[in-house]
Amino acid sequence: MRVTVVSRSGREIVKGGVELPGSATVADLQEAIHKRTKKFYPSRQRLTLPLPPGSKERPVVLNYKKRLEDYCDGNQETITVVFKDLGPQVSYRTLFFFEYLGPLVLYPVFYYFPVYQFFGYKGKRVIHPVQTYALYYWCFHYFKRIMETFFVHRFSHATSPLLNVFRNCAYYWTFGCYIAYYVNHPLYTPVSDLQMKIGFAFGLICQVSNLYCHLLLKNLRSPDGSGGYQIPRGFLFNIVTCANYTTEIYQWLGFNIATQTIAGYIFLVVATLIMTNWALAKHRRLKKLFDGKDGRPKYPRRWLILPPFL
Numbered sequence: 256m257r258v259t260v261v262s263r264s265g266r267e268i269v270k271g272g273v274e275l276p277g278s279a280t281v282a283d284l285q286e287a288i289h290k291r292t293k294k295f296y297p298s299r300q301r302l303t304l305p306l307p308p309g310s311k312e313r314p315v316v317l318n319y320k321k322r323l324e325d326y327c328d329g330n331q332e333t334i335t336v337v338f339k340d341l342g343p344q345v346s347y348r349t350l351f352f353f354e355y356l357g358p359l360v361l362y363p364v365f366y367y368f369p370v371y372q373f374f375g376y377k378g379k380r381v382i383h384p385v386q387t388y389a390l391y392y393w394c395f396h397y398f399k400r401i402m403e404t405f406f407v408h409r410f411s412h413a414t415s416p417l418l419n420v421f422r423n424c425a426y427y428w429t430f431g432c433y434i435a436y437y438v439n440h441p442l443y444t445p446v447s448d449l450q451m452k453i454g455f456a457f458g459l460i461c462q463v464s465n466l467y468c469h470l471l472l473k474n475l476r477s478p479d480g481s482g483g484y485q486i487p488r489g490f491l492f493n494i495v496t497c498a499n500y501t502t503e504i505y506q507w508l509g510f511n512i513a514t515q516t517i518a519g520y521i522f523l524v525v526a527t528l529i530m531t532n533w534a535l536a537k538h539r540r541l542k543k544l545f546d547g548k549d550g551r552p553k554y555p556r557r558w559l560i561l562p563p564f565l
């Protein structure tokens with residue numbers, strides 16, 4: 256089979272095309288393109304079928320597991336595919352590891368080191384118990400996230416654009432320093448003992464629930480990440496689509512009840528907005544996938560992320 260590989264403007268990416276056996280898969284084609292171009296390794300490539308001129312439809316993205324002949328319209332001898340360079344990629348695990356490593360390492364710097372001297376506070380710093388517990392809570396949270404990244408999550412996409420590492424690290428690292436600065440500040444005023452205990456206890460319950468939600472999500476896919484999207488069931492997923500985000504939001508609420516800083520509450524609001532946006536998209540996707548037609552199950556009625564409001 257002769258495969259012609261063109262860019263979206265119609266320029267040939269591989270001069271003279273690629274010759275492949277009739278049984279070749281899209282993954283074989285990606286390997287062949289990589290061999291010829293050297294630069295574009297498979298996860299950098301997005302291959303689609305060409306659209307008729309002027310068409311406003313979305314192009315069909317070629318699935319790397321499928322055979323090329325599945326995309327041939329009658330003619331099994333030749334096919335044209337449209338190539339897009341997705342730019343340098345990193346694995347999802349690398350992306351998550353670096354974004355979580357920042358807060359895990361930077362937060363303790365504000366607790367253990369005389370950082371505040373650089374900001375003009377020369378007196379002796381008295382450390383309140385809540386600041387120590389906050390350090391443990393924070394580090395447990397990010398350590399848990401790194402462990403989940405390597406041992407729990409089964410990602411459907413192998414890679415993410417390299418630029419996302421810088422964007423996500425900027426978000427997590429900056430907020431980490433911002434919150435750490437205020438919670439560990441020499442002029443920090445602790446909340447009452449009871450409020451601190453309620454906040455941390457509630458937050459910890461939510462962190463454990465969040466881990467359980469991630470284990471339930473993990474079991475929806477096989478170890479190689481295949482299985483697509485399924486209807487999450489069990490525990491809080493029986494009432495809310497994104498129970499993992501719900502527990503994540505509430506565990507930050509627990510942290511903020513215990514530590515009570517404006518910086519912490521700003522992070523809570525921003526994180527809630529981001530996760531709500533994602534939850535909307537995930538809910539819509541599941542409703543579309545499980546529409547109850549042609550033998551497909553119907554997605555049950557559920558809250559999106561924050562019952563009883565949303």
Ligand SMILES: NC(=O)c1ccc[n+]([C@@H]2O[C@H](COP(=O)([O-])OP(=O)(O)OC[C@H]3O[C@@H](n4cnc5c(N)ncnc54)[C@H](OP(=O)(O)O)[C@@H]3O)[C@@H](O)[C@H]2O)c1
Nearest residue numbers: 408409410411412472475483484485486487499500503526
């Ligand atoms: N504080 C913050 O700002 C913030 C923001 C975002 C996330 N988080 C935390 O980080 C965690 C991970 O975030 P995330 O956005 O990666 O979570 P996510 O997409 O909801 O899910 C985690 C894993 O489960 C898979 N999954 C989700 N729904 C599925 C379904 N219906 N069927 C099969 N597999 C499914 C996902 O697969 P895919 O690879 O296909 O997505 C992913 O591998 C969150 O749960 C939350 O605790 C925190």
